[in-house]
């Protein structure tokens with residue numbers, strides 16, 4: 321299955337938001353956040369999509385300030401998972417910003433996402449107790465360092 325990674329365009333937002341809602345339900349980011357991201361040209365925020373045969377199959381949002389990349393949201397449609405889309409999205413974000421370090425947070429029960437992040441060099445650095453709601457759950461903070469970054 322072939323897909324391309326490209327910048328999220330304003331017209332992609334409805335499809336992206338459908339995936340966001342199906343993956344994160346009550347904790348989904350508001351539609352307005354995606355609209356802002358798709359129109360942002362600050363060079364700090366980035367929103368990318370994975371596209372297969374013209375359809376949005378996944379997306380990633382992140383921001384990078386002073387070499388520190390924060391991955392905000394990444395999701396792939398159920399029927400397109402385990403095909404490398406999330407890994408390709410993260411890799412594209414890394415190429416875009418060439419960060420020194422990256423951070424993200426993930427639900428403690430989300431082992432699929434933790435496996436994904438571990439497989440590309442992230443490691444667990446901290447547990448933030450009861451960080452998430454609906455349901456209440458700990459957040460695992462994961463970090464990755466690149467090249468010359470100091471721990």
Ligand SMILES: CC(C)(COP(=O)(O)OP(=O)(O)OC[C@H]1O[C@@H](n2cnc3c(N)ncnc32)[C@H](O)[C@@H]1OP(=O)(O)O)[C@@H](O)C(=O)NCCC(=O)NCCS
Nearest residue numbers: 343395396401402403404405406407426432433435436439
């Ligand atoms: C987590 C998620 C983004 C992974 O997307 P994906 O496109 O299926 O991931 P990839 O195909 O790029 O997988 C890359 C690697 O991650 C790991 N991985 C991904 N899904 C996994 C799973 N269900 N179980 C175990 N390992 C998994 C594997 O190491 C995989 O490599 P492999 O397929 O060669 O074994 C996807 O499952 C998803 O959208 N989940 C719901 C939203 C979510 O939880 N987002 C993360 C919030 S922090």
